[in-house]
Amino acid sequence: MEHSITFTGENIDAKVKVSTNTLLADAAHDAGIDIGQPCGGQGRCGRCAVQVTSGDVRRRSTLRLSLDDIAQGYALACQTVVEGDVAIYIPPQEKIERRLTTDRVVAEVSVPSDYEYPFTQSVRRMHLTLTPPSMDDQTDDWSRTQTAFRLQHRMEQIVCSVGLLRKMGEVLREKDWRVTAIIETGNLEEGHPTRLIDLRAGHEDEYAPLWGCAVDIGTTTVTLWLVDLVTGQVKAQVAEYNGQISRGEDVVSRIIYAAKKSGGDELRQRVLDTINGLLELACKRVKLPEGNLTPEQLVKATIAGNSTMMHLLLGIPASNIRLSPFITAVNQPPTSTAREVGLNISPEAVVDCLPGVASYVGADITAGVLSSGLDNAENVTLFLDVGTNGETVLGNRDWLVTCACSAGPAFEGAGVVNGMRATTGAIEEVWINSETLEPTYRVIGGGKPKGICGSGLISLLSEAFLTGILDKGGNVNLTAGSSRVREGAHGGEYVVAWGAETESGEDIVITRVDIDNLLRAKAAIYAGFTVLAENVGIPLETTDKVLVGGSFGKYINVEKAVQIGLLPDMEWNRFEFLGNTSVKGAYYALLDWRKRERISEIAKRMTYIELSADNSFYDAFTSALFLPHTDLRRFPSVESALGKV
């Protein structure tokens, strides 16, 4: 039976017809209304609640709704089906504020000294000068082009797409049969012939820029570097929240959402929109004599990201990633073209999705191992990638073992009430006076604070713990004796900045729920590397170095990170903070085919240890859900700091 569903709300006035038992979320989707589902539509987060003002619905689950909510007509859109004509009020949706900025993305990166275009770059340009056709030589355009490749460059067997044939006739004739070919050199042993990527009228300057990009698709943040493939220089660095966040905050929620009706297509489009938006933004930063650079001029993209992100980008079902025995469809996606993938760069541009190792150790880690240098380390080294997934690799140039755990997006500022990315307006460090419990803080850019980023959250947690605002269980001590410590809507909270000081005029706080999310995140990461080290029988203390990657990794305060029990208690000079190691690895692979092959070798060499099959992980995780840990002896420096307070 068909029912009429009416939606109202701020700027919302829509009507759709749907059949009995249609989910409210699907009906809203059909009506073009965007309802956030950070848990991926599992009925767990409660953030898709809408108000049924008239008509019959059936609630499959009311988790996260109070009896009072239900009495007022609230229902979870992802768990409620229609049973008749219904009128729905959509409350204002939580917005993930989008701040397109490079403020803190900027990583210092120098062109590798051994990069030598075109010898170590698989994409290059070639000048061709064709003999014009005549009544005595009626060879077709493509054969004529192939002859020029053969006679002028000794190149045979070049593959050309139908798409390029569509423009070939015009391009060849535009500048009197002189053209610049952009080609990707192939590897016949691996079944990859040399391929024509683009054909451009006239002879371009041989050393003019040839554009490409390195991309890291994080569960929470997507980072893109725009690169001149000729000089190897990075010309722009941009980042943005992954547009999929409103459909699931972690990979498991995304996988669940992707398995819903047209969910996979939607997630694919959302991340493509994010990347294509970043491409536009990055290109605007590059002024050329003939105007701004445009994305269509890019001829190569190298992409890193965890296995789920890679599957969702390519539209490949990811369900088996989360079901035992946790199998990806593909760890080494085939090299494909921008047209196939859906990137708005040159249609036949190479899109190289880097290889991963397993369901929860993806190309972000293989790229990270490369860029961190772990694969060449003489001594045993620990590499941590602190992101929404916490991955750990332990090893040296002879062996590599790896494991992963789901940390959640708290350290990237998502899933925390006043969380934000490390950009202008973010509180990046906090100090609390142990007497008055009054905080001082530092804001990126120096203006009024808008929220707290990952490093700010770490230092806040540490300070609040050391000053007794939080106990070791993370509970807020409401009797601490400061108006900043108070009972909020979600339990105890601490006010970091009063509304009078902030950009929005609202108090910036950290709540009990935020603290739980942060504790779970740090406990997962800590449990990951400790269990891994135990597994291979290497005491953590004996590791030579701890390399820390992650989009916030470069600005972390080691002392504070140790104090909350995120990092092991070691001499600070053994830590190295590397920033986004994933995009950096993608950048190396984009430039240099030898580095690209090295990543494939790294992927083959890494031994993956599945933590979900391991009870010791769960034990380690629960023990680490404290500040800094149930076992304080593991953190002697914290023990002594607590003694001093």
Add this chain to the structure above:
Amino acid sequence: MEHSITFTGENIDAKVKVSTNTLLADAAHDAGIDIGQPCGGQGRCGRCAVQVTSGDVRRRSTLRLSLDDIAQGYALACQTVVEGDVAIYIPPQEKIERRLTTDRVVAEVSVPSDYEYPFTQSVRRMHLTLTPPSMDDQTDDWSRTQTAFRLQHRMEQIVCSVGLLRKMGEVLREKDWRVTAIIETGNLEEGHPTRLIDLRAGHEDEYAPLWGCAVDIGTTTVTLWLVDLVTGQVKAQVAEYNGQISRGEDVVSRIIYAAKKSGGDELRQRVLDTINGLLELACKRVKLPEGNLTPEQLVKATIAGNSTMMHLLLGIPASNIRLSPFITAVNQPPTSTAREVGLNISPEAVVDCLPGVASYVGADITAGVLSSGLDNAENVTLFLDVGTNGETVLGNRDWLVTCACSAGPAFEGAGVVNGMRATTGAIEEVWINSETLEPTYRVIGGGKPKGICGSGLISLLSEAFLTGILDKGGNVNLTAGSSRVREGAHGGEYVVAWGAETESGEDIVITRVDIDNLLRAKAAIYAGFTVLAENVGIPLETTDKVLVGGSFGKYINVEKAVQIGLLPDMEWNRFEFLGNTSVKGAYYALLDWRKRERISEIAKRMTYIELSADNSFYDAFTSALFLPHTDLRRFPSVESALGKV
């Protein structure tokens, strides 16, 4: 400036807004109204005339419109631009009646005795049994599949598309990790790796049918054979007018139309619609235990057609084909996939567009030479392909020369008032009593006549000439003394069937305009082979055999074809009528990779002679614009027949 254009007519009531100087044809297109443009929008045929009932337009050309027409407001939609708000009446459009049928397409074809599946077929099935994954073996799906290829079939380096990865996970698990892979074996020397085409759950019977199709895209008619690649048997044969006809009756008109705004996209879609329609029709003819065959089950398509048809199918601009020095973009299109081309068969199915030789000698001819056996002939042989383009090949197993000329679609029943394809209801042969001038005729299927097909037109022309209804210039003798000979709307005409006898109730006639079209068609073909023979210095009489291909070729009456001067006057037993040699060649190439390679060799070996650069062609053409020819000594048998009448 924006103007409002209103369209009315039978079942037409539309309005669009367009800017000043928009063509009426484009405005109608925007309004979703289909106005036929058989000349491709050149203002030559006059068939897109519409009536301007109010408002200002500017007529760039009024060719084909009388002063009276213009006074009544008629204007050519392809030559008239709007200059203000305009109201347009669309007269009823000429319809090319579509008769989806196989009645006369059916060609007797036997499976070549040397076809041996799978050894000579490049597409084959393979059974794979994968080791299911476990916590101890978390290899990804695609690597697991590759391992099975390696261990069970010793096959390495198979290329898999992202599209197949999207369904791989589900297919592998559906029947417990037992799958049937459909692969195309590659040729690494030519840069083609082995490719996975499809993956199906379970182990299919090794000798169950594997479906493919051979297609001939004619300018006028598209023919498709549905083939079981395992047995080689043809399971259905279907044909249909090419949906592009209403946008140009010959290749030159199509090329001109394709160069207009979105014209190329439209023509591409039209021929795809035709082929996809034929696929549906052919599949319906095949009953399987589980229901009808569906196009999605086809894994290979081999396509022949002239160079323009091939360019338009692939969306490649064809303009340079008609501009001196007449250059194609590509003679050997890259092997591609159904997804790329737009065929509704299995998305990764092989689509093999056969190679052509030059702008006007395409894959229809290389395929025709193969299937006619000309390339293996001991003695010098003439091969004619009688279609909208008339192509001629002269040669033997040692050499091949070829030329082409534009004959027009008259012999395929298009461009002739009562013309139709050779199918049920078509008059296929006519006899005229020399005393009474009364005709008798034979109708395909035996019922009431609907029109006249190619063989009927040839015999009608010949009989009318021999009985004096037509003079040698093709003029209708209005004083012949029969009510069947009369003045019609377009000059003299002869009534073949009175309305009382016909399916539609209207008279079936042949008009002066029809006769002109037929004379031009036969003169072009005749001039083609005579000039070619002269060019290589081989007297036509010395050729051992004349092989005649063409969709009507099998039903032609040699005597009549000689009498109108279409075929040379030689002993009848030296003619062989082969039917559609193009689709037959595509069929051989579909089955057998050795035949496919042979076609590439034929394309390389053929020497193309450009007639447009040759004045002798024009002389030969004008001399042949008579019945049978200005020089009656070339047709001694006709001379003697005329003596007998």
